[in-house]
Amino acid sequence: MADGTVLVPPRILELRQNILKKNDLLARDLRQRFAEAGVYVLNLVSGPGAGKTRLLQRTLTELAPEFHMATLVGDLATQNDARRLQESGTTVRQIETGTLCHLEAEMVASYVQDWNLAEIDLLFIENVGNLVCPSSYDLGEDGRVVLFSTTDGEDKPLKYPTLINSADLAIISKLDLAEAAEFDHAAMHRALREMRPDIKILELSAKTGEGLEAWYSHLRSSIEAKKEASHVSGNPR
Amino acid sequence: MHELSVASDLLELVQAELKGQEVQVESIHLKLGVLAGVVKEALEFSFEVVTQRTELAGAKLLIEDVPLGIYCLNCKAEKVLEGVQSLRCPECGQLSGDIRQGKELELVTLAVRDLERQEVYG
Ligand SMILES: Nc1nc2c(ncn2[C@@H]2O[C@H](COP(=O)(O)OP(=O)(O)OP(=O)(O)O)[C@@H](O)[C@H]2O)c(=O)[nH]1
Ligand SMILES: [Mg+2]
Ligand SMILES: [Zn+2]
Numbered sequence: 266m267a268d269g270t271v272l273v274p275p276r277i278l279e280l281r282q283n284i285l286k287k288n289d290l291l292a293r294d295l296r297q298r299f300a301e302a303g304v305y306v307l308n309l310v311s312g313p314g315a316g317k318t319r320l321l322q323r324t325l326t327e328l329a330p331e332f333h334m335a336t337l338v339g340d341l342a343t344q345n346d347a348r349r350l351q352e353s354g355t356t357v358r359q360i361e362t363g364t365l366c367h368l369e370a371e372m373v374a375s376y377v378q379d380w381n382l383a384e385i386d387l388l389f390i391e392n393v394g395n396l397v398c399p400s401s402y403d404l405g406e407d408g409r410v411v412l413f414s415t416t417d418g419e420d421k422p423l424k425y426p427t428l429i430n431s432a433d434l435a436i437i438s439k440l441d442l443a444e445a446a447e448f449d450h451a452a453m454h455r456a457l458r459e460m461r462p463d464i465k466i467l468e469l470s471a472k473t474g475e476g477l478e479a480w481y482s483h484l485r486s487s488i489e490a491k492k493e494a495s496h497v498s499g500n501p502r
Numbered sequence: 503m504h505e506l507s508v509a510s511d512l513l514e515l516v517q518a519e520l521k522g523q524e525v526q527v528e529s530i531h532l533k534l535g536v537l538a539g540v541v542k543e544a545l546e547f548s549f550e551v552v553t554q555r556t557e558l559a560g561a562k563l564l565i566e567d568v569p570l571g572i573y574c575l576n577c578k579a580e581k582v583l584e585g586v587q588s589l590r591c592p593e594c595g596q597l598s599g600d601i602r603q604g605k606e607l608e609l610v611t612l613a614v615r616d617l618e619r620q621e622v623y624g
Contacts, residue, residue, distance in 0.1 A: 273615070275528045275529075275613035275614055275615050276525075276613070276614050276615070276616065277611050277612070277613055278519070278611060278612040278613075278614060279610075279611055280519060280609050280610065280611060280612060281608065281609070281610060282515060282608065282609050283607060283608055283609075284508060284511055284512050284515060284532070284607045284608065284609055285508070285511055285607060286511075286515065287511060287514070287515075288511070365504075365507065366503060366504055367504055367507075369507075397504070397539060398503070398504035398539070400539045401504065401508075401538065401539045401540070401607065402504075423587050426537060426586045426587060427537050427538070427539035427586075428539070430537060430601070458597070459587060459588040459589065459590070459597070460586075460587070460588065460589060461589075461599070462589065462597045462598070462599045463599050
């Protein structure tokens with residue numbers, strides 16, 4: 266420059282931080298609270314209409330004699346899903362997200378705030394019906410369940426690799442419609458395993474009840490393991 | 503479209519980092535994994551929207567794409583993959599669940615200028 270000043274290069278600040286750090290930290294706190302209380306928490310994710318609510322309706326009703334269950338259900342608008350789930354007689358809260366296409370840890374924290382978690386064995390979180398956005402947000406859950414219905418097409422998993430890769434269990438729903446939809450079971454399993462080799466897969470129908478026993482026994486053993494772990498860490502003998 | 507949420511989280515993160523410092527942000531360097539579930543163009547656009555009328559308006563967003571990388575047990579080596587449809591080793595075809603890169607959604611560095619110093623020398 267004419268007056269002899271040299272432009273100083275900018276100062277570089279090394280940060281190396283996850284952009285969703287705030288959510289991750291809140292999720293970690295939640296996970297800690299759930300662990301201390303011995304609540305087993307599942308985050309259910311799928312595209313709109315894959316059958317999350319109907320599966321939960323039936324599960325809440327049929328397992329009510331065995332467990333104390335609670336549900337948070339996220340939707341952009343309406344209380345419809347909560348109303349359907351409340352017919353089971355269990356505790357249900359609707360989270361209306363407005364324009365937000367996913368649930369965040371902060372919402373879960375504020376909605377469970379006044380619950381006595383120690384009384385709950387199993388908490389379901391039905392996420393907003395969306396195959397993309399929920400995958401980036403940890404809600405402090407123990408397991409993430411992704412649902413695909415037999416009418417969604419067996420190549421769906423290939424289109425949503427991020428979600429598949431973040432899931433622990435895949436449920437293929439509406440098994441009663443498989444034949445009509447000419448659903449290719451093997452192709453679906455293959456597509457899922459390409460992005461998540463160890464994923465557990467269950468096929469079921471919330472309408473006919475086919476396959477539900479395997480789902481229930483998965484829940485039973487998971488709840489038991491969670492309780493066991495919380496006793497071990499809670500009261501060291 | 504959760505890129506808008508991501509962009510506001512990014513804005514908050516940068517603002518918190520720079521709290522109390524008299525600096526102007528020139529650029530923001532991010533790492534974005536192909537499996538992060540975030541669309542680059544949507545993030546760029548959202549960032550412009552959320553930084554309007556803030557001290558970060560006009561800061562450049564430099565996004566580095568990170569491809570998927572796995573560790574292949576068969577080859578005993580890390581391998582970089584081309585797409586996001588499969589976790590198979592490109593060399594031997596073995597499936598691997600051991601992801602080593604590609605999930606990043608990371609704020610790496612900020613390039614800033616000290617406002618005072620500029621006044622002194624400027
Ligand atoms: N035939 C059949 N229909 C089902 C089954 N499960 C769900 N459905 C139907 O599929 C439609 C959508 O089911 P929901 O349970 O509301 O789906 P959802 O995933 O909760 O939907 P969103 O919350 O809007 O994303 C409803 O009409 C259900 O009755 C099933 O196993 N068999
Ligand atoms: Mg629903
Ligand atoms: Zn290999």
